[in-house]
Amino acid sequence: MEAPPLASLSKSEKRLVILGLALCAWALVIVLRLFELQIVGHERFLRMAEAQQEKLEQVQAPRGAIYDRNGHYLAISSEIPIICVNPLRIPDKETAAGLLAGILNLNRQDVLNDLLRAAIAHRGYLVVDPNPSEEQVDAVRKLNLDWIDIRKGSGRTYPNGQLAAHVVGNVDAEGHGVAGVERKLNSFLSGTPGLLRVTTDVHRRGYNFEVERAPSVGKNVTLTIDSRLQYVAEQSLSEAVRKNHADRGSLIAMDPYTGEVLALANYPTYDPNERLKAGKKPVGREDFAVVAPFEPGSVFKVITLSAALETTNLRPESVINCGNGILRIGSRIIHDHKAYPALPMQDVLAFSSNIGAIRIGMQVGNGRMYDYIKRFGFGHRTGIELPAEAPGLVRPLSRWRPASIGSVAMGHEISVTSVQLAQAGAVIANGGFLVRPHVVLYEEAPGGQKMKTPLPKPVRVLAPKAVITMRQMMERVVTTQGGTGRRAHITGYSTAGKTGTAQIFDAEHHIYTHHYNASFMGFAPVVNPSIVVVVTVAGTTGAAGYGGEASAPAFKTTAGEALRLLGVPRDLPAELEEKQANGPEKNDKETEDDLSIADLSDPPTLQDMQQALGDPSEDGAVPVVAVNEVSTPKAPDFIGKTVKDVVEEAAEQGVTIETKGRGLARVQRPGPGEPLPPGEPVRVLFMR
Amino acid sequence: MASLATIVRGFVGTREEIDLMHVSARPRTESCRLRPVANEDVYLFVKRIDNSAVVRAIDPAARKASLRAVVTGFAVVMLVIAGLFPAAYNTMEGYQIQRLRQDQEQLKQNRASLDLVEAKLLSPENLNRMADTLKLVDPTPQQVQYLDGNVKREARNRMPEGIMEAAR
Secondary structure, X not given: OOOOOOOOOOHHHHHXXXXXXXXXXXXXXXXXXXHHHHHHOHHHHHHHHHHHHEEEEEEOOOOOOEEOOOOOEEEEEEEEEEEEEOHHHOOOHHHHHHHHHHHHOOXXXXXXXXXXXXXXXXXXXXXXXXXOOHHHHHHHHHHOOOOEEEEEEEEEEOOOOXXXXXXXXXXXXXXOEOOXXXXXXXXXXXXXXXXXXXXXXXXXXXXXXXXEEOOEOOOEEEEOOXXXXXHHHHHHHHHHHHHOXXXXXXXXXXXXXXXXXXXXXXXXXXXXXXXXXXXXXXXOOOOHHHHOOEOOHHHHXXXXXXXXXHHOOOOOOOEEEOHHHEEEEOOEEEEOOOOOOEEEHHHHHHOOOHHHHHHHHHHHOHHHHHHHHHHOOOOOOOOOOOOOOOOOEEOOHHHOOOOHHHHHHOXXXXXXXHHHHHHHHHHHHOOOEEOOOEOEEEEEOOOOOEEOOOOOOOEEOOOHHHHHHXXXXXXXXXXXXXXXXXXXXOOOOOOEEEEEEEEEEEOOOOEEEEEEEEEEEEEEOOOOOOEEEEEEEEEEOOHHHOHHHHOHHHHHHHHHHHHHHOOOOOOOOHHHHHHHHOOHHHHOOOOOOOEEOOOOOOOOOHHHHHHHHXXXXXXXXXXXXXXXXXXXXXXXXXXXXXHHHHHHHHHHHOOOEEEEEOOEEEEEEOOOOOEOOXXXXXXXXXXX | OXXXXXXXXXXXXXXXXXXXXXXXXXXXXXXXXXXXXXXXXXXXXOOOOOOOOOOOOOOHHHHHHHHHHXXXXXXXXXXXXXXXHHHHHHHHHHHHHHHHHHXXXXXXXXXXXXXXXXXXXXXXXXXXXXXXXXXXXXXXXXXXXOOOXXXXXXXXXXXXXXXXXXXX
């Protein structure tokens, strides 16, 4: 029998062995535990350590700034305080709404509704005011309430308020551009925040960092807009619209050689700092100069005469038969605003004779007229860097009726935008070249490198000789006694232009109304034009609403200021200025009529109007144009009234009547409440 | 030197101490003393060694060893410091960099805020308001004099940009 292993050992030795085994077992436990901690649990503890020791920090990448051509800020991103609340901790929401509305100048009911909605949705965070003033922030801070928090956020501010609102545009609550250049160049302006992985100590102070994602800073954009001229343009346009009780207006001032838009104004306008609340109409936010085509009226005679100079033998002194103010085309008789027997072509433009223009248009012919309309850039987008630009409407030749040449020659049966008119005016001003209007001067990469957007090469539209002749004829519009544009003359400078007064088409009732689009397109100086300005005031009425009255003064103010800012020397001698200052302009009492007649026109259909607005542009923007709010007069109700009563009521309402019979009114045409076309009398039949 | 005698003495004490301990009120007579044990002087021999004059001899080998140990220790410490110093320096500089980065962000925000204030002050509406307050008026064209070299546009024929390329 074998002896036990420890049998040969002495007692002490046995104890030593047992002690050693115990120590080994203890060591083994320790090793196993170490293995479990460092090998098996490695990933888990590593994650815990990282969570404890590291934090992710966002690196702000502010949106690029927008400057005017002189380097002044038009839009800037900065840190702004944001007032937010925790709706779940508010004890009394009605009181809270009243308190917040009072301090932040908000609608109390809107605030209360927001709080209740957020509480129902169990939201613990609600932004009450994304852009409060410093005083409001101080007032909120002093309340010292636990459910109010003032946080720091990045916000977009437009320091000039309404200035160039339609050009610059604005951003939504998430910082995405929704209008103007902000929308059109959104991807360029937007920055992408970066991410830093910061290693922290026990006090959460960082001491090491690693770039997880590099920030992409938004790029700056410099516009062609001159803030000073823009301000003057907006002021003069606003005055023109309000003075004439018109609906709206637009103004464009452009460098004719480069196509740089120095000012683009619309009225009404808006403050981009104010967010459009859900459900509210975008009043004042429509960029009419770009998205709203209209029938230009007599302004378009410039195109007609330009085409005539190049395609016919007509010269400025060529006599045009104006038929003593009457022209018969087919079964229709056209009456001019004045009974001119005949006029030289230059005076057809100066006095804006419609019959003269129709005769000239007829000599040009459909095909050549259409060709020149297209050459001047009408019927398709100019490419200006603003969203939802409308191409306007130029009907294809196949849809021209026999009388269309007459309408088109006077600026009807065609719809254009103000920016297209400016582009056409620049053709005359710059020597015959079609240049592309643009509002972006250059874009700035992060390294400071300036990148100019490549522009298409100018295309010759008119020969130099025709251009010189047109300039001279357009100057006569402003200088000739009886010219329709005399109020556009700029003191100290030779001025040229053309007025236009076109009846507005009421799409709802399919008739032309007695509200007008009053326009003036002009440039100065004549010999070496430095600025082209187009002014359109929509919704004017009466003789005071003609282009020469409503729009020409705004042109004069804006173009005059532009010439001063550009440092253009005067080109009229002082003695001539004095003569003009005391001359016929002071004695002018009669307003020169340049109303182009829409009687010949084939009114635009719904499809035509949709085509004129164009499809959504490449950035998805669709034109948002206010519904035509022109209200057509309705025929009064004369049924059952005596002759005396009918005559009195008609006189009160300014309605012309034709009576027949005696007794009480039994029948009337148009019927009671039906649209009453302008100038048409109400025929009333009386019977006993 | 530890010998049995000294150990015993340590417990029991010297004869004199013992004698003193056993001094009683009644004087002891010599008759109470034990007779000497045989070879007492051998067994209870106490040799007193006075080491107060002993001086340790200098050991050159030990000195070298200790010096070597000191130098080695110092070198190890320096190596450790050198090894840890960059990491520690990085950490301290990291704090500084982080602080500077936050300061830079704050300065950028401050600058943007100041730019905004400046832009508002320079807005045409504000300038116009100030001009009205100061009763400034626009100059008439006759009052504007153009000095040589101050004219931005000259009275000459100008062509649109890119026209030369278009003509080719």
